[in-house]
Structures are given as C-alpha cells and as structure tokens.
Amino acid sequence: MNRDVARAAAQWLALLESGAATERDHAALQHWRDSHPQHEQTWQRAQSLRQRFSDLPQALAMASLDRPQPGRRAVLKRALGVAALVPAAWLISRQLPLDAWRADLRTATGERKRLPLADGASLQLNTATAVDVAQRRVTLVDGELALTVPGTAALTVDTRYGQLRVSQAEVCVRQLASGCRVSVLKGAVQVRDLKGQLATLQGGQQASLQVSGLGAWAPFDVLQLGWRDGVLTAQNQALGDFLRELERYRPGVLRWDPSLESLRVTGSFRLDDTDRILSLLASTLGLELHSRTRYWVTLATRDTTV
Structure with missing residues (x-):
C-alpha cells in the first residue's frame, strides 16, 4: 500500500x-x-x-x-x-518502514540536517529522511540525501535498489517508490545495481536506479537540488507539480482545485516558511487561500467557496 x-x-x-x-x-x-x-x-x-x-x-x-x-x-x-x-x-x-524509526539519523517533515563525516566528507538530509551511518558507509532507508566526499577514500551509499561508491565527488540520491534518482553534481560516481552490474555516472548526469538496473542517464536540472540551500525553485513549472513537491516539506493536508493544475509558477521560495510560500502563490496567481487549521489548507480560485 x-x-x-x-x-x-x-x-x-x-x-x-x-x-x-x-x-x-x-x-x-x-x-x-x-x-x-x-x-x-x-x-x-x-x-x-x-x-x-x-x-x-x-x-x-x-x-x-x-x-x-x-x-x-x-x-x-x-x-x-x-x-x-x-x-x-x-x-x-x-x-x-519500521527501519525508518530505528534509523541512526532522521528528519521530520519539513526538517533538514547537515552532518560532518570523517575525512572532511559531509552529509545532508532532506525532509522526511532516514539513514543509518557506519564507518565509510551510509544506508539510505528513506527520503533524500546529498553527500560530498572531497577525498580519495571512498564512501559507500546503500539503497534499496543498489549501491553507490563515492570519492572526490558530490551526489544527491532520492529514494522513490519505484527506484532511486541519482544525480551527480561533481566528479564521478560508480553505481552497482542489484544484479551486480557496474556503471559510472559523471558530473551533470542523472539516472534512475531501479530493480531492473540503472536507466539511461540524462542531464539534470540543478534547480531540483535547491533544497540543500533551503530553497524550492520553479521555472515555468506547472502549479500542480510545484504543490506536490511543496507537500513533502509541509505537515498536514494541502489541497487545491484541479483547475489550478496547469497554472505556471516561476520563482525561488524559502522552505523554512511554507505558509509564506502559499500566501505568495495565492497573491501572485490571484487565488484564494483557505485555512481550516494550520495543517489543513486549500488553494482555490477566487470564485470558489470552500
């Protein structure tokens, strides 16, 4: 389920x-x-x-x-x-997942953490993320992480869909229901799928790691990784897609009228205040913002009664 x-x-x-x-x-x-x-x-x-x-x-x-x-x-x-x-x-x-509650490190919805690791490496956890950390190894239990390894001593990242080996590189990994999205910002990252097959992703490349193996690489949009700086950025993005991403950082219920799906959004928004993001969207797009409680908010057209 x-x-x-x-x-x-x-x-x-x-x-x-x-x-x-x-x-x-x-x-x-x-x-x-x-x-x-x-x-x-x-x-x-x-x-x-x-x-x-x-x-x-x-x-x-x-x-x-x-x-x-x-x-x-x-x-x-x-x-x-x-x-x-x-x-x-x-x-x-x-x-x-029970493992998420037992994980060494966790973030709640809307929370982000930055943690130093050995040899100058650093780990960032995005919203609703759980990881286990051992010597030279990070296990992504759930959610999304960013890892920077400046030295040559490799650090291993285990996921449900395969394994990454990172040295002198910077990578983001987001674990989804259907697989992992692996984005390499700098350097090169070796990927081993569940079948044991190896491949290498270079800086600027992104691919999906699934049960069936590593998919074809494609250039990634660096705006997707703005969460590392606490920013959610949209460039002529469909409002529905933007709100679905915003939901990851906001506890409670966020609803919107289906007619708003195709409206376009452009801008950079600070993730530390999702209420303000919704207020800005409503003001900019001419929408109504209805708050039943702090945790139950609806966006609607001005002529819609909620």
Missing part, C-alpha cells in the same frame, strides 16, 4: 471524526475515494480500523455523560479527539 495514500486516508478519517467536516468535505472525500481503486481499498481498511477502536470513545463518553460540567465536557472533547486519531495514527505507522 502506498504510504501517501494511507496518510491521506488517515487525515480524511481524522477530519470526519473531528465533527468539523462540511458537505463539501464529504463530497471531496467521495471524489478522492472514486479517483483510484487503491484509495477506496485504503479507506475501507481505515473504516475497519476505526470500528476496532470504537469502544474507547464510547467508554469515555459513558463515564462523562452524568457529569455535564463544562470542564468535564472539555476533557471529554479532547479525549474523543485523541481516541479518534488512534486508528489513524496506527494506519500511518503501518505504512511507514
């Missing part, structure tokens, strides 16, 4: 259980369920989990019904909210 789908299902469940869902929210949920068979399957699983936990809020409610004081009601409301989120959190955790 795709963990992004599982996360979306959990967020929808939490919204419905909060009691704040509107008719439009219910319609949007139905549209999401109908848009792909996996969405409906995941939603049914979420509902099944919710029923499994249903006794907890009922018990809390029964214990508080005969004590209607405002303080008791407030406690009950908070308790019900927590209880409603239990299966949602459990559903998300089931989809996240």
